[in-house]
Amino acid sequence: MERTLAEAIARIAALDAEVAAIAWLSLRVSGLATLAGCAVGMPLGALVAITRFPGRQGVVTALNALMGLPSVLVGLLVYLLLSRSGPLGPLGLLFTPTAMVVAQSILVAPLVAALTRQAVEDADRELGEQLRSLRLSAWQRARALMLDTRWTLVVVAMAAFGRAIAEVGAVLVVGGNIAGATRTMTTAISLETQKGDLPLAVALGLVLVALVLSVNVLASLLRGHAMRAHG
């Protein structure tokens, strides 16, 4: 155990090229998936928060339920869409980083939408009547409330990033864990553990934890600074 840990730290300290490449791919895939998930999930969540329509409660329940969507199921769905015989097969995206971004985006979008809905709905209780009295359209109100809750939405984005970078099922199914092409930290950890290369698996695990912690600490610092400055 101690020897494994020491070897893992040594690989990180030596800036092992394989570890760095895998970490960079994971960051890119999960970062882009978080951006895409936020681009879709935040406006969707905000609009659900401020509008009333038949079946709204069903949509809210579905969004909440989809937060716990099994990643391997999302992987399977995207696999079926992108496989050669699937509707998007001709695009040739299966087993590429793009397919992994698509799968993770689908995974995090409901999480972002559900958390955004809750944050914006709380803000709407305080400000909604004022905004409606200004004759703003639903989209203008949604934008105003997203502006008001932007520091909370930073935390939502961080939660989405955490969910994306920590998942293994979706990227494994649609990425195929191809060395040098679609191998991420989580899929590599799984593989190397099975192969018995524990130092590499532990090194990747440590990098993964460090990355997630760093991104969250940075976001917390930015949020704290911005809240002190802007109220």
Add this chain to the structure above:
Amino acid sequence: MAEPASPPIELRALVWRAGGRAVIDGLTATIDSPGITAIIGPNGAGKSVTLRLIDQLLVPDAGSVRFGARQADTVRRAFVFQQPGLLRASVAANVAIALAARRLPRTETQVRVRSALARVGLADRAGDPARKLSAGEAQRLAMARAWAIEPELLLLDEPTANLDPSATAAIEQLILDLARRPGMKVVLVSHNLGQVARLAQDVLVLHAGRAVEHGPAREVLAHPRSLAARAYLERELPWTSSPSAVAARHASG
């Protein structure tokens, strides 16, 4: 060219229910005179609900709100609430949001924002975070937002309820300044009968969701004709057993 007068507000047999209870129960009144009309009455009389029905924020269960021959959407209205309802954004952004629905060119929006902030004495605070303003400044910002809209009809729901006397005086002056604009109509809900006497030309007294008295402020405050209005005014005026003292204060300016 003179501004056209704000249209009359016609409340016709209004009913609005909440939790099975008729909060507004057949309210009929016409607010026609320019200047400031105060809506007063005991808690639960339906004053704030009436303002929201006028502003179309609530939909009546029966009856209607009309603005003469005008469509409601064409009447430029501004609503200042008891709480200023400020976004976590700059002071200027909180005024600019009031103009978003009009889709004005950016430069015109900026000019209007600057002008409105200057009116309320917040021109030098344009870039500050709105949530860091004092309560009085925040309500002045809410008034600036109303000013930027250049409303024909200003609705005020207890705009000074949380303010100290000096901040209250500043807001009252802003209300008077706005009410002096040509063609302007102001409807004020207030529990502060001293404020009503200082500001309002007309008073509409509500009781249990109905209009029980409507007329010139001096007359209604001094000589209420209905039992409900008399009972309310006598209860709310601790410095005298008679509402005529309010009228005397009003007369003395």
